[in-house]
Every structure is written in structure tokens, then in C-alpha cells.
Amino acid sequence: MNDTLSQAGGGRSALTLERRIAHPPKKVWQALTEPAQLAHWFPSEVRVELTVGGRMGFVFPGREGPDMDGVVTELDPPHVYAFTWGEDHLRWELRPDGDGCVLTLTHTFGDRFGAASFASGWHVCVSGLAALLDGEKSAPVDMAELHERYVEEFGLAEGAVETAEDGGWRLRFERQLVRPEETAWQALAGQTDATTLAVGAPVPVGFRTDAVPAGAISEVDAPRVLSYDWERGGRPAGRVRWELTQGTGHGARLVLTQTGPEGADEERSAAAAAWRRHIGLLAAKLLRMPG
Template sequence: MKDTLSQSGGGRSALRLERRLAHPPERVWQALTDPAELAHWFPSEVRVDLEVGGRMGFVFPGREAPDMEGVVTELDPPRVFAFTWGDDQLRWELRPDGEGCLLTLTHTFGDRFGAASFASGWHACITALAALLGGEEPAPGDMAELHESYVEAFGLAEGAVETTEDGGWRLRFERQLVRPAETVWQALAGQTGAAGLTAGEPVPFGFRTEGVPAGAITEAEAPRTLSYDWEHAGRPAGRVRWELARGTGHGARLILTQTGPPGAEQERTRSLTAWRRHIALLAAKLLRMRG
């Protein structure tokens, strides 16, 4: 098993998953291209005109009209099947390997921070494909833990440092979480703040981290946003803002930013480390909570 994430140009990312399957390319090809077999392991129902330029429709359970559309971009039986998936590109390649074959999936997309969701999803799909080929029922796995392992493996937990127009700095963390915004908000705000927080109130412990002294809440809209000024030497030094957006649809997308003034490099470095650890602890806590 070999999974990698790389830049593909134009601000897009390429996720590459490689698996060895104990079946020849011709048998796997059928499972990759036959809608009747795709229904057992692919994340949606598939309608396909199997020729280059042929139209594709991806229908999710309970809906009649295609939720997404695509076009076949490459077709070389039983070696390569590539198509668009909305704005993304999927390329499936099969190479003989002994009595079986080597399957390589390359998924190219624009949402880099969604990579862990995509990787864990395709991991589960390919596991189900292998089970189908072997005449077995796929065993359900823990997608949340798998997702978090990909976050770490792909370096998606790290924060970025940006320079602001006034010469100050902005820290930015973006992370796809495994639970919905309501559950994340409860984890951050605690029981007393889960129903709602207002400007002027103290910042709940979950929204604060060591080394970043918090003033009062300046803005709060449960379960989406919370911001406050952080203090240095007893005076406001910048703004901390939490946002819980939709992300990949598998859970909330956390975007955390902190701004700071010029000349506060030590505080910037300390904050970068502290928030990295704080978000990791939040992610671990969410794994123990039901969505």
C-alpha cells in the first residue's frame, strides 16, 4: 500500500493510491467499468457511455437526477479508465503483477485540505472492491481514525504564517474535521456555551490555548464563528477567529486564524506551536464523540 499527496500545478493537488489486487487486470477492469459492479463499491451509482468523450452521471442513493456529471477522458481496456468527476479528475490504471495486478488511482482536485477525506473514502472503496472481487462482504472500518491518520501523513495539520499589509503576521490553520459543526462547537464551548455565546462574555476554554491570553468575545454565532482579541502586556495585540464551514461534507471544516503585530516573532512562534497542539487535541476528542 502506497498513498501520496503532491502538487499537480495550477494550485491543484494529486492524491495517488496504489494497491495490489489478487485478480488479473481483465477481471478488475469489469468491476471498474460495469455500473452493476460499481454499485457494490463505488461511492455513487454510475451512468456511463463507455467511450472517450462519453458522458457520465453520478447519482447518490435516494436521488434520481445526477448529483454530479463527468466525461470519459481516457479509455484503454484493460489498462486505463479516466474521467472527470465534477471539477475533479479520476484516473484508474491497471498493470499486470504476477497472477494479479497493481491498481493505481490518481485523484486530482483543488481542495488540498479535503485530501484526508478523499484518501480515507477511496481507501474504503478500494477495500470494498477487493472484497467484491474475492466474493466477500466488505468489513466496515473506522473512517474517522483513518481520516486523522491521513491528516498527519499528508502534513495537513500544520499551520501557515502569512505577512499582513501592516508588516504584522497572520497564522492560519485549515483542517477538515470528522464531526459536524454542532458537535465540534459542543466540544469547544462545553455544555454551558453549547446553546450560544454572546459578545462580551469570557472565551470558553476550548477556544483558547496556552500562551495566547484571551480578552472577551467580540463575535459569536453558534455553531459557526467565534472571535476575540488576544492580549500582550495587558493590551489587545491581534484577533483570534474560529470558523466552522462545510468542507467536504464529511464534517466541519475548521479555519482558525490569529493576527499579530510587527516585532512579535516570539509570540508568533509560540502561538503556532500552541495552536498546532490544541487542534490535535480537539481532533482526538472528536474521535471519542458521536456526530
């Protein structure tokens, strides 16, 4: 197994999964291109005109018409099959390897922080493809745990330092979570009564860390937004903002930012390390909560 995440240019990312499959390219090609076989392992029903430039439709369970459209961009049987998938691009390559072959999937997309969701999804799909060819059932996989392993493997848990409009700094963490907004909010707010979450009220412990002294809540819109000023010497020094939005479908997308004044490098470094740990603990807690 060899999975990587790289830059693809134009602000896009490329996820590459490589697997050896114990079947020759011709047999694997049929499972990649024939709708009857795709139905057993691909995440949607596929309708395709199998020619370069041919139209494609992807129909997900419970729907009647295509949720997404695509176009075949490359076709070299039984070696290369590539197509657009909405705004994304998928390229499947089969390379002979002894009595089997090596399958390489390259998924190019714009949402870098969705990479762990895409990787865990394709991991399960390709495992299902191999099981289909082997005449076996796919082994059960804990998708949430697999997702979090990919977050760490791809470096998606790290924060970024940006320059704020006032010349100070902004720490920014973005992370795809494995549970929906309401569940993530519950994990953050803990036993705090929702009626007490108001402007001017204390910040619940789940939304703060000891490295960043918290003032009172300045904005709250449960279960999506909570922000507050952080303090230095009892005075506001910047703003911390938590936001939960729609993610990849695997759960909510968390965006955490903290602004600070120019010259507070030590405080910024301490905050970056503290938020990294804090979000990691949140992610671990969500793994133990029902989906």
C-alpha cells in the first residue's frame, strides 16, 4: 500500500493510491468499466459512453437522476481509464506485475482538507474491488479511524500562520471531522446548558486552552459558531473563532482561527502547539461518540 498527497498546481491537490491486485489487467479492467461490476464496489451507479469524450453520469443510492456529470478524458484498454467526476478528475492505471497488476488511482481535487475523507473512501472502494475479483466479501473497516490515520499521515492536522489585515498574525486550523456539526458541538460544549451560551457568558472549556487566556463569549450561533477575545494582561489581544460548516459528507468541517498582535511570536508558537493538541483530543473524542 502506497498512498500519497501532493500539490497538483492551480491550488489543487492530487491523492495517489497504489495497490497490487492478484489478477491480470484485462480482468481488473472489466471491473473498472462495466456498470454491472462497478455496482459492487464503486460509490455510485455509473452511466457511461465508453469512448474519449463520452458523457458520464453518477447516480448515488436513493436518487433517480445523476448527482454529478463527467466526461471520459483518457481511454487505453486495458491500461488507462480517466474521467472527470464533477469538478474532480480520476485516473485509473493498470500496470502488469507478474500474474497480477498494480492499480494506481490518482484523484485530483480542490479541497485539500477533504483528502482524508477521499483517501479513506477510495481505500474501502479499492478493497471492495479486489474482494470482488477474489470472489470474497470485503472485510469491515472502521471508516472514522481510517480517516483519522490519513489526517496524520498527510499532515492535515497542522496549522498555518497567515498575516492579518492589521499587520499582526492569524493562526488557522482546518480539519475535516468524522461526526456531524451537532455531535462536534456537543463534544466542545460538554454539559454546558445551551441557554447559557450567550454573548458575555464564560467560554466552555472545550472551546479554549490554557495557553490562550479566554475572555467572555463575543459571538455564538450554536451549533456552528463561537468566538471570543483572548487576553494578555487582562486586556483583549486578539480573537479566537470556532466555526463548524458542511464538510465532505463524512462529518462537519472545523475551521479554528486565532488572531494576535505583531511581535507576539512566543505566544503565537505556544498557541499553535496548544491548538494542535486540543483539536487532536477533540478528534479522538469524536471517534468514541456515535456517528
